[in-house]
Amino acid sequence: MELYSGASANYGRGYTFVDTFDADPFSSEHRHNLFYPFSSGAEWKFASWLANSGLSMAAIDECLSLDVIKSQRFSFKTAKALRKLIELLPSGPRWKYRSVKTESPTRRALQVFYRDAIECLQHLIHLPSNSGQVHFVPKKIYSATDCMQRIYTDWLTGDRAWELQDALPDGATLLGVVLSSDKMHITQVGNRQAHPLLISLANISADVHRKGSTNSYLLLALLPVPRFVHPNKRLRGVLASRLLHQVISVVMKPLKMAAEVGRMMSDPVGNLKHCFTPLVAYIADTPEQHVIACVTDNASAVSMAVSKQFGDPLCCAARTASKTHQLLIAVKREMRAQNLSSYFQACRKQQLNGVASPFWLDWALAEPSSFLNPEVLHHFFKMFWDHDQKWCSRMLGADELDFRFSLL
Template sequence: MRGPGSTAVSELLAIEDLVSLLGLSFKNVRELNRIVDTKLSSGRPRFIRREIVVSGESFEVFYRDVIQCIRALYGDPEFADLLVFAPERHYTDETEQSRIYFDLHTGKWWWETQAALEKRRPGATIIPIIISSDKTQLTLFGNRTAWPVYMTIGNLPKDVRRKPSRRGQILLAYLPSARLNHITNLAARRRAHANLFHKCMSTILKPLIDAGINGIRIASGDGVVRRGHPIFATFIGDYPEQLLVTCCKNGTCPKCAVPRSELGSTTEPERELRDLNAVFRALDEVDNTARVYSRACRDAGIKPVKHPFWEDLPYTNIFRSITPDVLHQLYQGVIKHLLEWLKAAYGTEEIDARCRRLPPNHQLRIFFKGISTLQRVTGKEHADICRQLLGFVVGLPLRHGTSAIRVVRAVRALLDFLYLAQYPAHTSDTLSLLQAALRRFHENKVVFVDLAIRAHFKFPKLHALDHYVEAIKLFGTTDNYDTQYTERLHIDFAKDAYRATNHRDEFPQMTQWLERREKILRHDVYIQWRLQRTAEQEADATMQAPLESQPLPPRSPSAPLSRIYSIAKTPNVKALRFHEAVDKYGATFLRDAIARFVVKYRSPLFSAQEVDHESRNIFLPFATFPAWHRIKFRLEDLQNFGIMEATRDAAHARPTRVDRRNRPVPARFDTVVVEDSDSSATDGIKKYRVGRLRLIFRLPSKACRQLFPNVVSPGPLAYIEWFTAFTRPDSVHGMYKVSRCRNDRDELLASVVEVDTIRRSCHLFPTCSGTISRDWTSSTVLDACEDFWLNPFSDLHMYMTLG
């Protein structure tokens, strides 16, 4: 499980008396493997090794019985309480005007397939089959590759399918990844490659034909037996895999028959899919001459592949089953192109200069060397760049003197589409916003043609964005089928398995290693279940004991409310003095701010003038107080559907320090979003205000008893330097502008507030027209700049907050 070689483990077990002292039932690795192979069960089928013959050449494929894989997932006791057996419709309110889409069972595909199946076999339970495949490199150097195929079922919730630790995905097969270099003709090699893929997939998925039509008796983890119909629902893969699966030609759309001349020219979300009946008629000509079959396939818009694997699968439209791919179509596709266009439009020097001078934030990665020097940029790095991309171009003039308004609008539109496309739940309203964002980009993209950066936009990944809305309506939100989740499986099912082999004839060893690993994981679940059951039995025995023998827990006056923030139990500074707070933390007016807070806390109805007057009479009966350097936040579900996973956030307020190597580390005082007690707004962004967190502290208990004799003492406090309130967003890029608040003496306005009024951290872009000041740094820009734009793209939660 942890990777040591068998020799190392055998040497460990060979230590004198180790086996007897530990009470082990094995003396070496061979005996351990024999126990795993013969005494443990995995609950999942073993791999089958089979030869596939294509064009007179044989290839090895390792695969599992797909029906047994379905039974393993469907009948796993861990998933018994999670399975979904029927489609559902969800709405935002009782009027049922706005529908909610999130998981696969809330989409239209399941409803339509259920209705079609009920006409032939009433009482059916659909088991949606989700297949994903992607060829991956096993070694950093060399040409070792693997082509894993993964399978899961749509009855499992998407949060289970997304997480490898939940084991909701099964490695279904290793396809042969032969390069076929002996075929010198490129067209013939591509045809052979496609025929090999479909022959292997046909062999693997053939049992779904009869099972999908007639059904199978299948038991869920709670023992209930149903008649299940496994139906191929979606295929997850990047663009080359999509073309391979649908037999479409390179440079075309794998879903619709849009002409190449119209790719990316406009947005048309209602475009019809490819004609499946016309494709079937072409495939029926397979027994005719090669020329006739090729012509029929060409007229239908597909490659002349013999018997695609989906040809006989019931209730399957392969062109509808192709799903959006946020990772490759957006991050590694359109966004990657956009970055190149912006570098050409603005130059890399100023973009890199702005990149290095952004203030730090918990959600952001600062590229201190800029982004122009990055090579082999990953999807995660593109996501990190998107969090700050708008700040690179706002206020920056184009090199040729052309107005940059259309460029900024195009960037904002694509970022809006990117973030909206990743919503964990969609409604009819948010889908309209998604469509509108794409339309805005198409309205402004011509600026890149005017700048001689692009000649056209005829590339499939831009056109693929047209299909997002309909795919979400059919199969739920994009986190049901994004390749960034399935590609994570390569580590567990391909790369780690390869490292466990001797790198010779690796696939038999990889499959055996995976089977043993599954048995160990299943055994570990059993052990945990036994321990939990024993603990529950002991607890039940304690509850049944005589009442007088049970110690009662201490009672608290009131149960604490669940908080969205937390601070460490132990303060970073146990006794901070006032002059240290001023010198090290910049809390210049801390005494006055605490005095005003005390008056306001004791008398909430006082006016500002009354608070100022009464605060002059407040005496602070303490000289030191504890201080913390970080607040952690657990951000709530803003959609209020109970679907969005909690977002982790943090805000720092720490002075300059030195690290372990005695190197100076700059001070960091983050900006945060605070509830504005003076605002009349009840919802939306205007009920909040941006402030800079200078100090996190708590009043000593003895002082609290003196300052608040008749009220409950406040919790942790924060010293905040204020920015101006929100007004209107900018008409071009849609961001809110905030500036430092100063009084008539040019002093920064600050207050002490309770920490529980701070909702989260936020990130600011410094405003600058033209080149950014080279005197600014990432650690000093918040002090040096006066005006800022509030960054809406620091994370999805912030985007929803500002939306």
């Protein structure tokens, strides 16, 4: 195994997960009552169950009004009182919100609810479930001493992590930012939608990362889902794409600054490190990948190929950030971005979707061709069951195919 020499140096003492509890304003109460602000362990367990039960506030009030519950003499009598006690507990990154200005009118005012991205990364580093599973030094693992065959396990064992570390100052610590977003319906009736944006760290071991129970992904922001009143449906889509980049750019501002000049952060044992935060992965479905890459539906999000070239045996050039930037500059010379319809028509000639300012354009070391990953659900899983499996079944027959699977 070859470790990257000079990476992830220590620069003094920071703080640990336990230190955050000691800094809590009620830490003195914990010396006498470990379960403060609750009176006992039994009360804490009951409060935890209520908080995680999914019951409404009215249902919790009804539960607390039962005589058998009243006889326990809990320190909270209503759901509101319970919520106030919970808010006294040490919390993770705090939520913030801000109004969003749009370039075209919407049916209702828009807000974005978000948390500080740096605080979220620090929370992930200190998370107890990630103890011993967060690594900071790129490495190359070989199967034998001749170093001829590489073994890839986690992100830090890959070439991309090594290349990014090369671009950082000596002693710097590489924190690979992983984002994920997906618009979803939250009601069965009507058209209520949510667009959550999640954040994680590529430095977390893959064995831990892929387990949902470890909470390795944090909800970073709730992106607004706009309803523009523009008469043209296609241009409403362009406006929505622009808004997505605009809002993500606001939420990612701390990470962009850290990727440019670095940020002092604490590792799990309390050592201060000079951390840089490039975007290394963005997990999204294919339509959203096109929006993120700022390309039209008939173009590849990661290469310069268009739909007519998708079956070609030769690989096309990567769709790099600099290449997209050059195309945007060429379009802006021809047409102003404020002239939405004409600008979009000019963009279509370059297979661009009309977004004028991609959020990743000023994010140091961010490359769409690298951070946009294959979509496992559709590209692999559904591709197999919807196409490959049907072809094989038609050629061999269902019984023969079942027999061959049984031999595996």
